[in-house]
Amino acid sequence: MTTTARVFQNYIGGKWQDAESGKNFANHNPATGEIIGYFPLSGEAEANAAVAAATAAFEKWRLVPAPKRGEILFRVGELLKQHKEDLARTMTQEMGKVLKETRGDVQEGIDMAYYMAGEGRRLFGYSVPVELSNKSGVATRDPVGVVACITPWNFPMAIPTWKMFPALVAGNTIVFKPASDTPLSALRLVEIMYEAGLPEGVVNIVFGPGGTVGEALLHNPDVAVISFTGSTESGRHVAIEAAKSLKRVSLEMGGKNAVIVMDDADLNLAVEGILWSAYGTTGQRCTACSRVIVHSAVRKQLVDLLLPRIEQLRLGNGLDESVDVGPVINASQLSKIHSYTEIGKNEGANLVTGGHVDKEGELAHGHFYRPTLFTNVKPDMRIAQEEIFGPVLSMIEVSSFEEAIAVNNNSKFGLSSAIYTQDINRVQRAMRDITTGILYVNSGTTGAEIQFPFGGTRGTGNGHREAGIAGLDVFTEWKVVYTDYSGKLQKAQIDQ
Ligand code: NAP
Numbered sequence: 340m341t342t343t344a345r346v347f348q349n350y351i352g353g354k355w356q357d358a359e360s361g362k363n364f365a366n367h368n369p370a371t372g373e374i375i376g377y378f379p380l381s382g383e384a385e386a387n388a389a390v391a392a393a394t395a396a397f398e399k400w401r402l403v404p405a406p407k408r409g410e411i412l413f414r415v416g417e418l419l420k421q422h423k424e425d426l427a428r429t430m431t432q433e434m435g436k437v438l439k440e441t442r443g444d445v446q447e448g449i450d451m452a453y454y455m456a457g458e459g460r461r462l463f464g465y466s467v468p469v470e471l472s473n474k475s476g477v478a479t480r481d482p483v484g485v486v487a488c489i490t491p492w493n494f495p496m497a498i499p500t501w502k503m504f505p506a507l508v509a510g511n512t513i514v515f516k517p518a519s520d521t522p523l524s525a526l527r528l529v530e531i532m533y534e535a536g537l538p539e540g541v542v543n544i545v546f547g548p549g550g551t552v553g554e555a556l557l558h559n560p561d562v563a564v565i566s567f568t569g570s571t572e573s574g575r576h577v578a579i580e581a582a583k584s585l586k587r588v589s590l591e592m593g594g595k596n597a598v599i600v601m602d603d604a605d606l607n608l609a610v611e612g613i614l615w616s617a618y619g620t621t622g623q624r625c626t627a628c629s630r631v632i633v634h635s636a637v638r639k640q641l642v643d644l645l646l647p648r649i650e651q652l653r654l655g656n657g658l659d660e661s662v663d664v665g666p667v668i669n670a671s672q673l674s675k676i677h678s679y680t681e682i683g684k685n686e687g688a689n690l691v692t693g694g695h696v697d698k699e700g701e702l703a704h705g706h707f708y709r710p711t712l713f714t715n716v717k718p719d720m721r722i723a724q725e726e727i728f729g730p731v732l733s734m735i736e737v738s739s740f741e742e743a744i745a746v747n748n749n750s751k752f753g754l755s756s757a758i759y760t761q762d763i764n765r766v767q768r769a770m771r772d773i774t775t776g777i778l779y780v781n782s783g784t785t786g787a788e789i790q791f792p793f794g795g796t797r798g799t800g801n802g803h804r805e806a807g808i809a810g811l812d813v814f815t816e817w818k819v820v821y822t823d824y825s826g827k828l829q830k831a832q833i834d835q
Pocket of ligand 1: 518520547569570577626726728
């Protein structure tokens with residue numbers, strides 16, 4: 340363990356600042372246990388100071404022409420590109436996923452920067468004909484005000500950019516409360532935004548626990564929007580608390596995503612999609628495949644193909660390019676994952692591989708869990724219903740397409756699904772009948788692109804979407820302006 344790790348600060352109103360208490364918390368590398376840095380253990384005072392700074396900055400930022408705001412985001416994209424490797428390495432050290440995935444995480448940020456830079460020259464409203472002569476009507480998007488962005492640790496770069504870039508191009512200012520497990524990636528992102536020319540106070544970052552910093556943001560009357568990504572449990576709490584002051588709340592929450600493998604599927608292709616979706620990011624993606632719903636005619640073949648591939652997955656430090664699966668984020672997540680293995684065994688599911696913590700050799704100081712497969716899982720078992728958020732896959736056997744769709748939809752979550760089939764009719768019916776926000780055909784459950792709306796149904800979301808043009812909705816207020824140039828009072832619906 341190193342004791343020389345750097346001490347970092349909050350950035351509020353253009354000033355680097357410690358927490359008022361002077362206290363810090365440590366950030367650990369989940370692969371090695373090393374301390375990466377110390378961050379301010381902030382609370383209500385720092386959260387409120389950040390809201391005050393963002394409120395003051397809003398009056399100027401909202402008046403900066405949107406194309407100029409977009410140009411700053413374009414420069415952010417250029418800088419993210421320039422620092423991609425360094426940012427990816429920082430992220431792998433902080434949260435464990437392998438380098439090729441953290442590079443992808445930065446790439447999502449780059450993509451979003453360029454996309455929202457372009458929105459600076461669009462931000463389309465509309466003008467439509469009006470009922471009366473010598474009168475016009477136009478609908479425009481206004482910024483809402485101060486946005487609190489509360490983010491998880493599993494996509495430390497992509498998720499904050501999905502919130503902050505559309506919020507900024509629309510003219511809002513921000514208080515950013517990143518996950519306590521990934522503060523350094525968040526800080527690097529904010530540094531880059533200021534290097535790109537963002538005016539002081541427009542983005543403020545406050546480190547510290549959700550229970551204090553996050554809570555203060557939920558209750559501060561000057562916060563207009565809460566954009567939250569995290570667990571369904573926390574999201575429900577956020578919605579309830581923020582409703583008390585009628586804040587606008589956008590929630591992106593948990594998932595229990597399924598890959599359906601039909602009897603006519605290309606099984607080799609399905610195996611690739613399942614491996615990538617179930618064990619990539621160590622199963623800690625909101626879109627991770629945690630259920631495989633397989634037709635009984637191909638179940639044995641699928642297991643025979645999948646099992647050796649799961650057992651070959653190499654665990655280790657994500658900085659090593661030969662590693663397939665990194666650690667899970669922390670000790671409490673490791674024990675939660677293992678508790679689900681015990682639950683699955685007690686429920687009568689068949690543990691085929693994995694199901695244990697791995698502390699062998701160089702894994703000794705990290706939080707590693709062997710990629711796990713259960714077969715003989717019934718749709719209502721807890722391991723088939725609850726989000727485990729780790730490398731644990733449950734296989735459920737069905738005997739028809741209709742049963743596969745019903746099992747897929749039987750979930751309190753609704754983020755993404757996938758179907759492997761060669762039958763165009765089944766594809767069309769799946770497109771109609773699957774009730775998740777995202778559906779992949781002949782691909783795994785993960786791989787969203789930033790130009791499309793992202794989000795889910797039921798316990799995954801509250802009706803909003805991130806990314807694409809839909810991503811602007813939560814950060815803008817529609818304003819309609821009617822101009823009457825007739826020189827007399829014309830009454831809508833009354834004068835014809
Ligand atoms: P989490 O524990 O809910 O935390 C998410 C964020 O909320 C963190 O910044 C956390 O702060 C903060 N927070 C916790 N309690 C709070 C409170 N009372 N008030 C305000 N903020 C509070 O989730 P996580 O473990 O970081 O992330 C994993 C979850 O995120 C999974 O359920 C996953 O499915 C979901 N997720 C969803 C999506 C999606 O787009 N649908 C994407 C990625 C992840 P601390 O870190 O300080 O606790």
